[in-house]
Amino acid sequence: METIQLLKYEVIFHWIALFFYLFSTISFIRHVTFKHEKSLKVGLRLALIGLIPHTIALGIRWYAVGHGPYLQQMESFSSTVWVSMVMFLVCVYKVPRLKSIGFVILPCCLAMMILGIISNPWVSDQLAQTLDHGRLEKGIYARTGVAKVPPTFCGIWFVIHITFTVIAVGAILISLGTAIFYLLKKKKGENEFYKKLPPLEALDAYSYKYAGFGFISWTIMVVSGALWAEQSWGRYWGWDPIETWSLITLLLFGIYLHLRRFFKWQGEKAAWFIVVCVIFAIATLFIIPFVMTTVHSQYFL
């Protein structure tokens, strides 16, 4: 099958996944807002079903463009959502009491998915122009806006760097979900709905556990990124804005973990601190590349 045809299918599957995630998000919001128990099951099922077209879409893209989904904005967003969804579903499979955190994770994933699809050049003006004017002579890659792998994007450290970036996002989102439910339960603890959630101490511990996992993943991301930079450019640290902000986020997690350990910052304070950490992590990964000149923005096309 022609690459252009494959990419068309990829976009269709991405849209299908988006709709499943949208309805799943609505179900989770209904579940938490109106305390509707059935919506929880529906939301989870929709999320699980949405993962199928999403997996197919990513598989098609990988096959069609010849590299993993990490190079362009839409690829990065889509793969981050996929990993976050898988981690969320594995988490609720292992700890069913945490199902409700989908109320936090699904909207985040949905937002990233929408940003990903919007930033897909195929979906935006290029698609319309290409199909309207049939500019086949320009070559399929130019028409679909597909980026190809630059020569420095290779090696095991690069693969580890990318993998742990998306894993870190997934872990941090789960930590955020449990932290937010901690805050909600603390505020509305008398409500029957919140009594079904794990006890406050357990929610706090889960938030800590996933923050810890996020910290490990973030550390591996920074370390492997440094080693990849050393292999490619002969320097492992260059105070590039993304490097610096990754370090700031890592230090912030370090402060969180030390405050918990030594200053007994648990419960509400810790939950609010996690919210701040997540904001910094999101800013590092998805805002800094666009507002500052960095070696990452050169590739995060």
Add this chain to the structure above:
Amino acid sequence: MMPLMQKLKRFLLSRNTVISLICAVGISCLVGSTIPQITTKSPQFFETWKASSPRLYYLIDFLQLNQVYTSAWFLILIAIIALSLAYSVYYQLKGLTKSKGPAQREITERAFKDFFTLTLVQGSRIRGQRSEVRVEELALRIKSIFRARGYRLYLAAEESRYFLFGKNRAGRWGSAIFHLGLLICILAALYGLAFQKRGFIQLKQADTFQGKNEDWPAKSLGAFAGNFDLGFQVYLNKFTPSYWENDQIRNLESSLTITDSKGEAWKFLLSPAGPIRFQGIKVYQSTHYGYAIGFILKKEGSEEILTDFLLDAQRKKDKPLEGKMDFPTTDYILNMKFYPNLIEPSFYATLPGVDLAVTEKEKQRFKGRVLFSQRARLNNNDSLKFVRIYYWTGLTFVKNCGMPLVYCGFALSTLGAFLIFMLPYKQVYLKVTEEGNNVQISMGGRSNRYKALFSEEFKELAEDLEKELGKHGNDSVT
């Protein structure tokens, strides 16, 4: 002297100091990424800034906020962190190696009681009628229950009346290993600042770099690095750029011949994915490359001057290469737009030509297109002949003996973080006592992380034991 050392130790290990140091590094990084740094902006930028707001500029310059990462105060901060880490790691390792561990403890009733005085996460008591259940049989069943949940028996004493089970014992080392890794990373970075040698050259095809200290067009040396003499020569045989279908760079490949001081020649193929190492120096393929185009200037009544101009390749291969440069030893300024292929946009030189504008003291001497091997006649009877085209490529040479330390530090900090958060150390103590016909099991446990989650696991263990006792004892379990 001792009180001072004690004070220093107390200060460096204090919780407030540790948190303050982490915050200080974080704030420094924030400052470094928001205030323009001299390593990332041009001197003109700072001149403009100085002219527009001199007071602010002087304040920032005085506080070295425009060179945060190489400023004296930042280095002092890093040195204090290194010292704090060193103390912390030393005492952590001392604590870990000094403790004999449960298996080596003296097993007495009193020692066991001591365990119970430790932070008890959850306590539970299980009683069962003894009947035919013998303590030895019960001990076997207890062991199998704990083994099923991943616990190992560390200690069994006094005819199976005392047990100590544990899980993830390696997790105890996590914090020490993580902080040791960080310390090594910092030491490696400081070593790099002191001794690293780094040089960058632009080498034309069929040209040789002699590798002498004075030959580097750009270099950065550590404070105590001395000169940077390669000790070998580098000759660029061939440079080959290749492109994807969408005009993005696919690969850059340099064929190099390196001749050592004894005159022995070695051939290497260099690409961004595969740096080469020669005599302790690593050579990297830069992503800077382009064309060197050569002109011969013929001035009336003087000798011909041959000069090459290095033009940077654009990110897309169909874009022309542009440059504005002085012709050395003359007043001519050449403004060039070089097309490797004039018929079809391409990076490969098949029909090369250059759109050339020559000015001399702001007077235009020539403007037009010059094809390869053609001569451009300037309007003052001088002439420029477009005589040669070569590829050029950037090569980076790095000597940093601290890299093994960096790798070691990274590996240790990653391992340490994994041990801390993924393998929390858990211990469960059991005491089996017989009171008349009853067997009583007392349990206690602790974990160094996620205590609320451990408490749930502890309850499950207690339930398992209750079930087991109920199954084998002939009476109900309370």
